[in-house]
Structure formats: structure tokens, C-alpha cells
Amino acid sequence: MEFVYEAQPMRVVMRPGAAVTAVPGEAERLGLRRLLVVCGPRGAETARAVADSLGDLCAGLFAEARQHVPVEVADRAVRAARSVDADGCVAVGGGSAIGLGKAIALRTELPLIAVPSTYSGSEMTPVWGLTEHGAKRTGRAPAVLPRSVVYDPELTLSLPVPLSVTSGINAVAHAAEALYAPDASPLVSLTAQEGARAMAGALPGVAAGPGDLEARGRALYGAWLCGAALGATTMGLHHKLCHVLGGTFGLPHAETHTVVLPYALAYNAPAAPDALAALGRALATDHAAQALWDLSGTLGAPRSLAELGLTQADLAAAAVEVAGQAYPNPREITAADALEVLRAAYGGDRPPAWS
Numbered sequence: 001m002e003f004v005y006e007a008q009p010m011r012v013v014m015r016p017g018a019a020v021t022a023v024p025g026e027a028e029r030l031g032l033r034r035l036l037v038v039c040g041p042r043g044a045e046t047a048r049a050v051a052d053s054l055g056d057l058c059a060g061l062f063a064e065a066r067q068h069v070p071v072e073v074a075d076r077a078v079r080a081a082r083s084v085d086a087d088g089c090v091a092v093g094g095g096s097a098i099g100l101g102k103a104i105a106l107r108t109e110l111p112l113i114a115v116p117s118t119y120s121g122s123e124m125t126p127v128w129g130l131t132e133h134g135a136k137r138t139g140r141a142p143a144v145l146p147r148s149v150v151y152d153p154e155l156t157l158s159l160p161v162p163l164s165v166t167s168g169i170n171a172v173a174h175a176a177e178a179l180y181a182p183d184a185s186p187l188v189s190l191t192a193q194e195g196a197r198a199m200a201g202a203l204p205g206v207a208a209g210p211g212d213l214e215a216r217g218r219a220l221y222g223a224w225l226c227g228a229a230l231g232a233t234t235m236g237l238h239h240k241l242c243h244v245l246g247g248t249f250g251l252p253h254a255e256t257h258t259v260v261l262p263y264a265l266a267y268n269a270p271a272a273p274d275a276l277a278a279l280g281r282a283l284a285t286d287h288a289a290q291a292l293w294d295l296s297g298t299l300g301a302p303r304s305l306a307e308l309g310l311t312q313a314d315l316a317a318a319a320v321e322v323a324g325q326a327y328p329n330p331r332e333i334t335a336a337d338a339l340e341v342l343r344a345a346y347g348g349d350r351p352p353a354w355s
Contacts, residue, residue: 003185014151020053032088040065043093059084071132074103095120102144114146121227136247153217166254174230180275181233195225196282236329238264262293266351271331304348
């Protein structure tokens, strides 16, 4: 057995009410005195509660986070941080808010505290993304990894069921790709399996009872583990497809991950049988790709790229872009292969058995 594993230097706090009870303590533990709180428009009320809990430690609130972190928004956020002489940043919300916090950290090296309100898992990774001129760039940098992550299941109680479901399946995608990543390790694989198991088990309860705090907590637990698995490994075909569809064609983030995942897994399955078997054990199935497709349908999530607004005319251009850059994947992917996967995801039928 050969592997390399490097632990991420991060503190995690999880408990109901932690958004307003734990964040001030985390800031003080890090020695921070002037924090810029960032969020998106929909999360402004929660972010203001966090800002109020910080009292004099809050130097300002920036509420302009958007999906895929447009570079012009990141520029404004960096200017805002510098204008208030911030010595740290608190990102409150989903992947868009945390992505914006990472963009600030990337440019300024300010320490970041993340307070997630969805299941995106971005808070557990050193991966950043910026969209400019219709293309999304991603990279890895230690500076963007949050110093503290505060999980509060109460923040997710108001997350609409459709977004809860797609955000949760997005998290499962992180675990799935970690299982066949070239830099996987035994601990990461165990983390990924447990994360996928916890999330897939929690989502039906969240959908049936959106106010069920226990189910919400189990989903956040799953999101933590799935995100941690992604943060320790390298992304493959699934994430590349979603970055292209989101960054170039403007498709919504979590919904795109939900639609694409079963097809990316079905395509990679012949080249990664052990990884798919491990994912199947986590999901209690012999057919992981089909089980995730079934889960999406059962919980009312979208299952086709057509539903998300992509057109057939977009497919060829997307396929060329997906195949145009080198990235690790267990199976080679040409533009023709990418087009085949995209066509299947566009139609939304049960994932085929690729040979």
C-alpha cells in the first residue's frame, strides 16, 4: 500500500446556535479585531445576525456574493475589505458566499472564518474559483482554506427543500470523485464513504421534514465529511463538466452537480470499479450511478440539463472545452466522449452502462 496524506489545518465547531454563539470566540481565538462579514443578498439577514454577535469586532458587511464568483464582484469585495482595514473575513452562506470569502483571502491573505448555510462543502477545501469573460478558473491555495468553520444546523432550517436536495447531492459528488482521485488515501476514502452515507441517508428526512433539526444536523455532518474528502484530493471529470457548464453557460451550481453526477459516474465506472463499489456500499446499492439518479427523482430534483436551460446547440462547445484542458480522471476523455456524456445528461434518462 502506498499513499500520501496531509491533514488540513482547520478547526471545526458544530452545534445548534453556533453562528451567533461561537463566531465571536473563533475570531478572538485567531486574534482578529476588524472583520468584514460577506454574504449574498438572500443570506443578508443571517449575516447581519452574525455581524451583530461580533459587536465591535465587525468592521463592515458586504452582501453582494454571486454564483461562480464573478471577478468584478471579487474586486469590489477586496476593495471593501481594504477600505475598512479588515484583519479577517467571515463568510456566511452557501458556496457563493464562501467562494467570495476565499477570493478575498486569495488576494489579501486575510484569515477566513466560514459559516456555511448549505451543504456545498466548499468551506473544507483550499480550492478557489473565479469567473471572468465567461470562463471559470479554479486553483488551490493554502491561504483560502478557512481557519475556522462554524456549522450551525439552525441556519439550514430555512433552506428550501429543492436547494437542500441539490446542495446535498452536490456534496455527494465531492465524495464520489475523492474515491477515484489519483491522490486518494485510506483515510480520505473512509471519510468520503461516511460522508456519502450520511448525506444520502439524511436527505429524505430533510425533504419530508424541513424543520427536522436532527436531519439537518446529519446533513451538515455529511457535508463536512464530503467537503473534507474533496479538499484532500484532486477533482476529475464530474467537477470539470460542472465548472464549464456553470462558468461558461451560467447554469446553477448545485442543480448542475445533481444532474451531471450520475452520468459522470456511469462513464467512469468501467475504469474505477473499486471506487464505484465503495460508493455503492455507502449508498447500499450495487449501482451507485443509477441510485443517485433515482434519489434525485424521488426527492424532486432536476435530472436533465435541458431543465436547467442548456440548449442542444451548447453541447458541442461545452464538450470541446471540457476536453481542452488536462485534469486527472480514471478514464480518458475526448471531446467526443464528453459530448456523449453531455448528451445523456441533457436528455435526463437513466444513466447508460458505458463500456
